[in-house]
Amino acid sequence: MSNKPVYAIIGLGLLGGSYAKGLHDAGYHVIGIARRQETIDYALANNFITEGSIQPSDIHKADIVILCLYPKVMIQWVQEHKHDFKPGAIVSDIAGVKRNVVKPIQDILKDVDAEFISTHPMAGKEVSGIEHADPSIFKQANFIIVPTVDNSEKAINAMMDVADILKFHHISLLSIDEHDRMIGFLSQLTHVIAVSLMNTHDHDKLVDYTGDSFRDLTRIAKINEDMWSELFLFNKDILLEEIEAFEASLDIFKQALKNDDEETMKQLFIQSTNRRKKFDK
Known part of the structure; x- marks a missing residue:
């Protein structure tokens, strides 16, 4: 049995698709979860993911879940699906703001066995959608990890591993306010x-x-x-x-x-x- 973690990517847009493709190309089992079946079909046909679903409950298979959603939607999504996370799961995000995102999600997950650690990939394009996804956008980009006192060394290291797998140029650790x-x-x-x-x-x-x-x-x-x-x-x-x-x-x-x-x-x-x-x- 492989010791590699299973990843779930929630939201297969530009960045979610780029994460999925980069992790899948590196040999990881990647579960893609999206609202539309056609997005899943595209991701499967183009080898972005190992398996896909429009059912959020499939996150129970994943060791590491990366939320590629807008902040408001992300908080609501975690609230609705918090009991679907695999026990011991590490949950992360790609959101561009942290002060009004990290604590609400960590508070939501306090009563379940899942740990939220926030990150921010400083990469993107001026277009959106999985059809424009490309993991090469990470190669010269910075990756910011935003740990809090509630985060474990295991979770921080897991995010460093993600940054390494996706070949980010530089990794920084900042506080939420920083x-x-x-x-x-x-x-x-x-x-x-x-x-x-x-x-x-x-x-x-x-x-x-x-x-x-x-x-x-x-x-x-x-x-x-x-x-x-x-x-x-x-x-x-x-x-x-x-x-x-x-x-x-x-x-x-x-x-x-x-x-x-x-x-x-x-x-x-x-x-x-x-x-x-x-x-x-």
């Missing part, structure tokens, strides 16, 4: 900026004139409105602080330009160049 503050700046604010830039002008010929700089800056403006609205509101206080900090930074540049202050602009360019070099891979 995670949501970092994500408020690195992910959520950047999406706000991209969306705002894209919506600044509606000139119908912009596409004929644009260069790579505009394309690069607005790549993430093609956005899933349901998911990102929910994520922003879950992290509202931190995101508002980051927007205000960005406005203050933008105002420094605005004042330098207004005052013909070439030296200040040069210093801003030098500072940004030096900081950006750290991100080059």
Whole structure:
């Protein structure tokens, strides 16, 4: 009998499908659970999963369950299916916010023999759906584990194993507050900026004139409105602080330009160049 854990992926969209395919390709038994039978059929036909079901109760077969659902839906799903988890199961997620997600789910699972440990794969595309799933998106990506005092070393190690199997570039451990503050700046604010830039002008010929700089800056403006609205509101206080900090930074540049202050602009360019070099891979 194999000592390898059996995985269940709940929600076979872009990331759920990418997780499933990556784990399956690595030789693991993967159970895919989705709402639509056609999604299961696609996943089976394309070797994303070992078996699939539209019945959530099939999670009882899995040692490790990864929830690839929107935060609100995920909390409700765990509440409804908490008694279906295999005794001793490790449960995780991929949600982009943690403060209003982790404790509610850990509280739900307190009366059953299952442990929830939160993670966040810093990877994705500007498209959705299993047909776009591809585990190669993880290869240069960061993986964040968000443990609490209620998490065991076994659960933390299980998530490190997942990150290794999927070939994530770097693994970090952050507290819930550290995670949501970092994500408020690195992910959520950047999406706000991209969306705002894209919506600044509606000139119908912009596409004929644009260069790579505009394309690069607005790549993430093609956005899933349901998911990102929910994520922003879950992290509202931190995101508002980051927007205000960005406005203050933008105002420094605005004042330098207004005052013909070439030296200040040069210093801003030098500072940004030096900081950006750290991100080059």
